[in-house]
Amino acid sequence: MKRRLMMVAALLLVSPLALANEATGELVELTDTRIVVKKGKKDLEIARDTGTKMTGDVKVGDRVTVGYKMTATSIEPKARKKSKAKSKNKDL
Template sequence: MKVITALMGITLLAATTVYAGPKSYQVTGPVLEVKDDMVVVQKGSEKWQIAKDKDTKITGDVKVGSKVTIMYTMKAASIDAKDGAAKPEKKEKKK
């Protein structure tokens, strides 16, 4: 019985890992600028521009000078694939 329960747990864990969404990241720092479509946060010596839209969940008052923690995912805006160089054919050695 313990073996079956363990196997079910492993299967469930594997299934949730496979179907998980994109990895989440976070940045924390003071707000430098706030616009309708983005927030600029200072992280060390870098300025991070993070996009936001109507679906972004905002808790509290985001204003210049306030410290925020932003959770974000990386999402492709577009992908332009180019044909790769054709691989040269391998010649068979004669024996």
């Protein structure tokens, strides 16, 4: 019983970390509302709010690692396309 309880507790602690992502690269822009990191040839724009933790003195041009989460804000169904195979059979 204790073993199961320990496993459940460990899973609950680790599960939020599984949803987190990291981006490492050159800091291009840092404002109160966004962080832009150059990752390879692309710029990755990440939202920032008052809950964002910063350690040390971070400046534009520094190499940084940014932890972030992606959260869906809405899901909307779209009409499905008709299959060409079905439309060909109707003509026969």
